[in-house]
Amino acid sequence: MARIVMKFGGTSVADLDRIKNVARHVKREVDAGHEVAVVVSAMSGKTNELVGWVQNMPKVAGADHSIYDAREYDAVVASGEQVTSGLLAIALQAMGINARSWQGWQIPIRTDNAHGAARILDIDGEDMIRRMKEGQVAVVAGFQGLGPDNRLATLGRGGSDTSAVAIAAAVKADRCDIYTDVDGVYTTDPRIVPKARRLKKIAFEEMLEMASLGAKVLQVRSVELAMVFKVRTFVRSSFEDPDAPGMGDLLNPPGTLICDEDEIVEQEVVTGIAYAKDEAQISLRRLADRPGVSAAIFGPLAENHINVDMIVQNISEDGSKTDMTFTVPSGDVDKALRVLGENKEKIGYDVVQSESGLVKVSVIGIGMRSHAGVAATAFRALAEKGINIKAITTSEIKISILIDGPYAELAVRTLHSCYGLDKS
Numbered sequence: 001m002a003r004i005v006m007k008f009g010g011t012s013v014a015d016l017d018r019i020k021n022v023a024r025h026v027k028r029e030v031d032a033g034h035e036v037a038v039v040v041s042a043m044s045g046k047t048n049e050l051v052g053w054v055q056n057m058p059k060v061a062g063a064d065h066s067i068y069d070a071r072e073y074d075a076v077v078a079s080g081e082q083v084t085s086g087l088l089a090i091a092l093q094a095m096g097i098n099a100r101s102w103q104g105w106q107i108p109i110r111t112d113n114a115h116g117a118a119r120i121l122d123i124d125g126e127d128m129i130r131r132m133k134e135g136q137v138a139v140v141a142g143f144q145g146l147g148p149d150n151r152l153a154t155l156g157r158g159g160s161d162t163s164a165v166a167i168a169a170a171v172k173a174d175r176c177d178i179y180t181d182v183d184g185v186y187t188t189d190p191r192i193v194p195k196a197r198r199l200k201k202i203a204f205e206e207m208l209e210m211a212s213l214g215a216k217v218l219q220v221r222s223v224e225l226a227m228v229f230k231v232r233t234f235v236r237s238s239f240e241d242p243d244a245p246g247m248g249d250l251l252n253p254p255g256t257l258i259c260d261e262d263e264i265v266e267q268e269v270v271t272g273i274a275y276a277k278d279e280a281q282i283s284l285r286r287l288a289d290r291p292g293v294s295a296a297i298f299g300p301l302a303e304n305h306i307n308v309d310m311i312v313q314n315i316s317e318d319g320s321k322t323d324m325t326f327t328v329p330s331g332d333v334d335k336a337l338r339v340l341g342e343n344k345e346k347i348g349y350d351v352v353q354s355e356s357g358l359v360k361v362s363v364i365g366i367g368m369r370s371h372a373g374v375a376a377t378a379f380r381a382l383a384e385k386g387i388n389i390k391a392i393t394t395s396e397i398k399i400s401i402l403i404d405g406p407y408a409e410l411a412v413r414t415l416h417s418c419y420g421l422d423k424s
């Protein structure tokens, strides 16, 4: 017997028939004797619709702006999950299962005060554990909690993944199953590389890189939490027949296990290739090479909430002038250039140059910690395809390469095959 948290995303609860199918997945685990808690998203499209209503309301009511109170945004958008939690509880009850819905405030899931993008601070798991032991299935509305002001708070888009992992940690679940519309985590985006393979296992750190770099399977925050609390997390499909052979396998269900690296016996050098579109590069030419220059550049950018990613600085030839290049999301270029312009005197550079529409491709793998030549392999493979590299950054488990946008797909395919990731 195990304790399992099962999370179902928006497409998995898109209509009553799909909710019935979800209930069958839950029933399978309950019938096998496991203790189960379920976390649900809103029906697909629902959250977008609710957000749209919130954004339009001020103007419709006659205001000359679209500013709204973030607490009321939360009151509105949290409602999508309330609906699905109740519906799933009804579906389960109709199948003879003892189930009860729970809103975030009823548990309670305590969050900070950042309405619209709140972080979970604490979950009291005791009552849930007691009920699970009595055989009751808790159906929890994801994406929401209770702020210090005793008002509903939502966790940011995609936040029900984070609800699920946090609840799994709080009730000390053996496993957190994230049911979604794909059947696992792939070596890269299968829409770009048809030869992408589904991974059986991926380490928390690798998944964190994949998620941060654009693989949209899981909210980044949920992977951080899973890593901190060592929650074994499965990504699997809700669209398979709930009673197909192997679906209830406790140790090896179909899907991808995100786990501690110690659990991965045959670690490949490279696990996956990720890419992030719409990057822009900004270069400051002939900067004074003296202490405080970086702070003068990146301080004001940070204060203006501009997210800087890669940073490359040259060592100057004569100790007086140097160049600094960094990347920001394309959408932030104009703002960044304005901030840099305003601070030109203080920073002390000669000219600023920028280019949008770039792509960052990244090679990810824990195995590269102990292998030499991983980066050289990428550079050689890209060179053979005539792809020019604009900037490079590396970490222990990642090499990121900035290239021109039109080469993105070719680069991803090239890297995927040069590390032997293509399925045969």
Ligand code: ASP
Pocket: 009, 010, 041, 042, 047, 048, 080, 142, 143, 156, 157, 158, 159, 160, 161
């Ligand atoms: N329904 C919310 C959203 O669309 C939360 C989630 O689905 O994870 O962002």
Ligand code: MG
Pocket: 009, 010, 158, 161, 217, 219
């Ligand atoms: Mg999601």
